[in-house]
Amino acid sequence: MEPGTLVYDSQTRKVGEYQDRTGPYVMLRPVGGGREWQADPARIREATPEERLSAGVRALNDRSREGLSADATRPPSPVSGCAVCEDLALRRDRARAAFDGSAVTDANMLLRHHQRAEHGGESTGHRIFRYVPYTIVQDPSALPEYEARCVSGEEADCGAGSGIRSAPAEVEEWQRRHTQETRHLRYRRCFADYAVLRRQG
Numbered sequence: 405m406e407p408g409t410l411v412y413d414s415q416t417r418k419v420g421e422y423q424d425r426t427g428p429y430v431m432l433r434p435v436g437g438g439r440e441w442q443a444d445p446a447r448i449r450e451a452t453p454e455e456r457l458s459a460g461v462r463a464l465n466d467r468s469r470e471g472l473s474a475d476a477t478r479p480p481s482p483v484s485g486c487a488v489c490e491d492l493a494l495r496r497d498r499a500r501a502a503f504d505g506s507a508v509t510d511a512n513m514l515l516r517h518h519q520r521a522e523h524g525g526e527s528t529g530h531r532i533f534r535y536v537p538y539t540i541v542q543d544p545s546a547l548p549e550y551e552a553r554c555v556s557g558e559e560a561d562c563g564a565g566s567g568i569r570s571a572p573a574e575v576e577e578w579q580r581r582h583t584q585e586t587r588h589l590r591y592r593r594c595f596a597d598y599a600v601l602r603r604q605g
């Protein structure tokens with residue numbers, strides 16, 4: 405195993421960075437630094453993407469408590485052309501599509517932290533482009549949109565849709581009803597919001 409690989413230790417139920425082997429043990433280090441611990445090689449495995457994400461978030465939380473404050477009122481926007489931003493924004497989109505609010509919060513926190521470190525943003529929560537004097541923010545006058553479409557069916561999708569709803573619960577309610585009526589079980593869900601550019605200054 406490569407040093408630095410993130411692994412899950414089922415004994416301590418923690419994610420750590422693999423360091424090396426010492427005798428019968430492997431040495432793991434907490435994500436974000438700290439005291440190493442010894443783990444049984446038989447009880448570790450590579451961490452899943454979710455475990456890696458939540459370990460990263462916990463490390464950032466610890467650091468935030470040490471003085472970094474974040475404006476949590478506005479979701480940060482990815483800087484176009486930056487692979488890290490785009491990856492985190494994609495994760496956030498997937499979390500939104502899965503109606504997973506805590507994963508959305510986690511992705512926002514990682515994005516904010518990354519932007520503070522890499523794009524020099526004195527984080528106001530929304531991204532300031534350096535090369536164009538615009539900020540991109542979520543449009544406060546438009547509600548986010550949630551929608552599901554039934555994709556059950558052998559040859560062609562059923563195609564029935566919830567229509568656009570403003571809350572995930574309404575979409576779920578529609579899905580339950582549709583499944584009751586049809587026994588259809590598979591849906592495609594979407595999330596959308598509106599963003600506006602504002603000229604600065």
Ligand SMILES: [Zn+2]
Pocket residue numbers: 483486487488489490518519522523
């Ligand atoms: Zn970036």
Ligand SMILES: [Zn+2]
Pocket residue numbers: 554555556562563564582586588
């Ligand atoms: Zn259907």
